[in-house]
Amino acid sequence: MTKYVFVTGGVTSSLGKGIVSASLAKLLQEHGFKVSIQKFDPYINVDPGTLNPYEHGECYVTDDGAETDLDLGHYERFLNSPTSQANNVTTGRIYQTVINKERAGDYLGKTVQVIPHITDEIKRRMTLLGETAYDIIITELGGTVGDIESLPYLEALRQLRMELGNRNSVSIHLTLIPYLSAAQELKTKPTQHSVKELLQAGIQPDILVCRTEKPITSDIRAKLALFCNVGKNCVIEAMDASSIYDVPLLMQEEKLDIRVLEKLGLKSKKKPELKKWKVFLDHLKNPKRSVRIGLIGKYNELPDAYKSIYESFVHSGAANNTKVHVVAVHSEDLEDKKSFSKELKNLDGLLIAPGFGERGIQGKINAVQYARESKIPFFGICLGMQCASVEFARNVLKIKDASSTEVNPGTKNPVIDMMAEQKSIKSKGGTMRLGAYPCMLKENTLVHKAYGRKSISERHRHRYEFNNKYIKQFEKEGMKISGINPDRNLVEIIELNDHPWFVGVQFHPELKSTVEKPHPLFVDFVKACVQNKK
Numbered sequence: 001m002t003k004y005v006f007v008t009g010g011v012t013s014s015l016g017k018g019i020v021s022a023s024l025a026k027l028l029q030e031h032g033f034k035v036s037i038q039k040f041d042p043y044i045n046v047d048p049g050t051l052n053p054y055e056h057g058e059c060y061v062t063d064d065g066a067e068t069d070l071d072l073g074h075y076e077r078f079l080n081s082p083t084s085q086a087n088n089v090t091t092g093r094i095y096q097t098v099i100n101k102e103r104a105g106d107y108l109g110k111t112v113q114v115i116p117h118i119t120d121e122i123k124r125r126m127t128l129l130g131e132t133a134y135d136i137i138i139t140e141l142g143g144t145v146g147d148i149e150s151l152p153y154l155e156a157l158r159q160l161r162m163e164l165g166n167r168n169s170v171s172i173h174l175t176l177i178p179y180l181s182a183a184q185e186l187k188t189k190p191t192q193h194s195v196k197e198l199l200q201a202g203i204q205p206d207i208l209v210c211r212t213e214k215p216i217t218s219d220i221r222a223k224l225a226l227f228c229n230v231g232k233n234c235v236i237e238a239m240d241a242s243s244i245y246d247v248p249l250l251m252q253e254e255k256l257d258i259r260v261l262e263k264l265g266l267k268s269k270k271k272p273e274l275k276k277w278k279v280f281l282d283h284l285k286n287p288k289r290s291v292r293i294g295l296i297g298k299y300n301e302l303p304d305a306y307k308s309i310y311e312s313f314v315h316s317g318a319a320n321n322t323k324v325h326v327v328a329v330h331s332e333d334l335e336d337k338k339s340f341s342k343e344l345k346n347l348d349g350l351l352i353a354p355g356f357g358e359r360g361i362q363g364k365i366n367a368v369q370y371a372r373e374s375k376i377p378f379f380g381i382c383l384g385m386q387c388a389s390v391e392f393a394r395n396v397l398k399i400k401d402a403s404s405t406e407v408n409p410g411t412k413n414p415v416i417d418m419m420a421e422q423k424s425i426k427s428k429g430g431t432m433r434l435g436a437y438p439c440m441l442k443e444n445t446l447v448h449k450a451y452g453r454k455s456i457s458e459r460h461r462h463r464y465e466f467n468n469k470y471i472k473q474f475e476k477e478g479m480k481i482s483g484i485n486p487d488r489n490l491v492e493i494i495e496l497n498d499h500p501w502f503v504g505v506q507f508h509p510e511l512k513s514t515v516e517k518p519h520p521l522f523v524d525f526v527k528a529c530v531q532n533k534k
């Protein structure tokens with residue numbers, strides 16, 4: 001029977017529920033269990049696909065084409081196993097299902113209500129993954145206890161814990177222990193209030209995970225245990241860490257994994273050694289060299305908008321024994337043709353980020369030209385690959401009005417054009433080319449060498465594509481088409497012949513980089529940047 005761990009958050013948002021959940025999942029996986037994590041988000045968007053990155057950070061895409069919360073990226077990076085549509089559910093999705101059922105007449109004339117209909121649907125979704133082959137499912141509830149929009153989730157959780165019965169579920173509450181410097185004291189009151197709020201919803205937490213800047217003393221543990229009805233050894237300290245990848249080891253030191261297994265009545269199947277993880281951390285913390293890589297994007301004010309790219313550099317840097325300093329460069333600062341190269345000085349490589357819309361495009365195109373002409377390693381992802389194609393058409397093929405129809409719908413030379421099946425689509429939610437598609441690599445190419453195989457699968461999220469009308473001209477002037485989707489003959493990868501490392505990909509490699517399997521293209525790109533620096 002599948003066992004369940006529920007993680008709620010109290011006091012403030014941004015305490016790192018996703019990282020704590022992923023860290024616990026990693027430890028339980030190391031104990032020999034099959035573990036998955038899912039996230040329930042209390043907002044009304046059906047999924048985060050239509051959200052501006054400034055609102056909610058990056059939209060993470062799964063193999064099966066779900067547009068999801070960026071926490072799913074952490075789950076995959078920590079667990080090294082893919083998530084799916086079922087791993088992220090929003091209030092919008094829950095209501096949509098219930099309302100569709102109501103319209104179909106499935107409720108047989110009954111009044112449809114939050115309790116039991118919405119809560120039943122939440123419970124059904126909470127246990128959906130458990131019906132597949134997992135030993136333990138960790139469910140992270142988004143939002144903070146006390147929010148109006150979280151109430152149906154807490155009610156569903158209360159009911160579900162009853163139904164699951166003793167020792168089949170654990171409730172973990174992640175909370176903040178603030179330090180008041182004037183009083184030189186850590187304060188437990190906000191946590192006491194937060195637990196009270198949970199108790200009002202009928203949920204007694206079994207374990208408290210306490211975010212803190214300073215170590216929590218034995219006295220504080222005792223006080224929290226007394227006021228919050230938990231065992232003293234179930235007060236877990238979660239000190240601020242220098243890297244999110246330290247958190248599994250910190251949680252292991254605090255025995256979070258042991259407490260959870262005890263509460264679930266499970267016996268560890270093997271000693272968690274985290275061997276690969278520790279090698280990775282060692283490389284991460286003791287790099288032999290460093291490189292500076294420019295990340296050209298337009299959402300730089302919010303690094304979460306490029307979360308997976310930053311993390312991919314952490315993984316691939318460690319794989320190269322190299323500290324990667326990612327220098328965020330605003331594409332709009334690169335629009336002035338005369339001064340833009342100043343912004344790019346002292347960078348060992350350039351990555352052009354994915355994106356949508358016209359803003360910042362010329363700056364990205366200028367950056368491509370700079371990387372191409374100065375022979376600096378260049379990596380273009382999705383929109384970045386599309387900008388590289390437009391730049392090449394304009395400046396090498398001398399097609400001056402070459403453009404993407406996303407930017408200039410009336411262009412006579414649409415080097416990047418809307419995909420045929422996209423043209424009739426009006427609705428914005430979940431309608432892009434989404435999820436994993438196969439790609440065949442040409443031999444004797446940079447990418448074939450980097451992957452070490454011919455057939456790959458990568459995740460997509462776009463509406464526009466390379467226009468095959470221009471393939472011949474591109475190849476004639478030295479831009480190789482090195483990856484093709486075999487089913488529909490779509491150009492997925494371009495690379496420059498006469499250049500140390502110049503690759504543009506239509507897919508999102510950053511979504512598949514994990515601690516244990518850093519993405520081969522990122523690893524090779526960082527390697528090229530190291531060589532370029534020499």
Ligand code: GLN
Binds near residue numbers: 353356357384406461
């Ligand atoms: N806006 C481009 C498209 O839709 C690129 C998308 C992206 O970078 N993810 O094709």
